[in-house]
Amino acid sequence: MSIWTDRHVTVVVSGGIASYKALTVIRLLMKQGAQVRVALTAHATEFITPLTFQTLTQQPVVTDEFTMTDPTHVVHVALADWTELMVLVPATANLIAKVAQGLADDVATTTILATTAPKYVIPAMNSHMLANPATVRNIAQLTADGLHVLQPATGMLAEGYRGQGRLPEPEAIVAWLTDQVIDAESDLPLHGKKVLVTAGGTREMIDPVRYISNRSSGKMGYAIALAARAMGAQVTLISTPTALKRPHGVEYIQVTTAAELLTQVTKAFVTTDILVMAAAVSDYRPVAPVDQKIKKQADDAHLTLQLTETTDILKALAAHKQQQFVIGFAAETQNLLANAEQKLAAKKVDLLVANDVSQPGVGFNGDTNQVTLLSPGATPVTTAVLSKAAIAQKVLETALTRGAAGKK
Structure with missing residues (x-):
């Protein structure tokens, strides 16, 4: 479920050349499940x-304090009370000047002024106006x-020259808003936890143009990273x-080889609460890669x-875990359960996610997966074929029920 599902969001749009971008911001919020209402300045x-806003939101748009569609409600108070989150x-x-001075x-x-909901301000103006001491003081x-302000972007302005003050793109605005909301939600199941995820297939160089690798696309690891953040x-x-x-x-760190992955994971593991080793690590590397093309x-x-x-990065880290909850992956093509149980015991992980990559719709490159979840002393659980996003959610929820929540 999205952090935005059924959240009441009021978007206040003021008059500037970037006003049209508010439509895309609203559409993106609604796509993630938000209920959106709009107030416009003159x-x-x-x-x-x-x-245009009314057609998009399928809600009346507030433009006039004295238009009383419902005589039992004061327009601005009714909207303020409905609001759970406000975006300017x-x-x-x-x-900005009016809000800073409390004008209404x-x-x-x-x-x-009437709402007690958190407020998020997305400035957009000419660069000289932005740098004016009055605007600096107002921001x-x-x-x-206690309002949250997003730094304007730098780019071409309506006046035809480049400068800071441009409205960030709608996708960047919604991503920033999502981060702000997640960080403010202290009751989320992984709030306060540090989750370390590895993804993709490592590459072991043979020569400058060839390498040994595997078919991993990284989609499963990326889905887990997104789910953990949500x-x-x-x-x-x-x-x-x-x-x-x-x-x-x-936080994103790029590596190429298994040795580089080992270095970075070992460094981050010390302060990690949950490690998810979704990367497909090369089991072998050339003894002596050459400097020139063979x-x-x-x-x-x-x-x-x-x-x-x-x-064996997973085995090495699991052997030295203290507070960490360690999740490993096992991609098999035969004897799935037997091979997975052997790996679970040998590598001493807390949760093993096993899948049979020889099956259709399962494993590398696709957008779906089917996994069996194994933990020491617990009955294995096999999922249906689901989207990798749904599998990621299931893996993390299982980790929480099997001890990840209690490890500090």
Whole structure:
């Protein structure tokens, strides 16, 4: 379930060239389950019509303090009481000044003043206006009053030159808002926990253009990182190079080889509460990778590579765990349960996630998976074929019920 599901969000739109971007912000919030209502300043209606917002939200748009659709309710108080979270986007210099001074001269500012909900301010203005001491002072006052302010972006402005003051893109705004909400929710199941996730397939170089690797796409590890963040955790994702978009709101560290992964995981493991080793680590590496591309030999149709084992990172870390809850993965192609139980015992992990990657819809590269969850002394549980996002949620929920919540 999204952090936004059924959350009451009021979006206050003021008049600026970036007003149109508020529509995309609203659409993204609604897509994640939020209920959104809109209040417009008079200047905002010069840039975009109330009907556009009303059509998008399927809710009346508040533009006038004296339009009484329901005589039993005061417009701005009713909206303020309904609000659980308020977003001012775009917030012009004028609106920021009014809010900083507590002015209430229209329906937007009276609603802002009347609500006790957390307020998030997304400024957008000319760079000179942003740098003006009055605006600097007003933004500082908002922060002192407990409002949350997103730093404007730098880019091309409406005036035709480059500077700071541009409204960030809607996706970045919603990602920032999501981080703010997650951090404020102390009752989330992983609040205060540090979760370390590894993802992708390591690469062991043969020469400058060739390497040994595997078919891991990193999708399962990335899904777990996102799920852990949504459950309130501080997440570090250590990933090999992938085609996936870096998840917002998590610390990201890129590695390539098993040795690099070992170094980074060992460093972060000390302060970790939950380790999820979803990366597919190469079992072997070339003994002596060469500095130049190996050329095909006309008189020899064979090439022999001498390989040596890499360090078993999961086993090494699990053997030295203290407060950590360690989750490992086992990709098998036969005898799934027998091989998984053997790995569970040998590597001394707290939870093993095993899957048969020979089955359709399971394992590498796809968007679905089916896993069997094993813990010492517990009956194995096999999921249905689900999205990797749903599997990630299931893995973390199982970890919490099997001891991760109690480890400090």
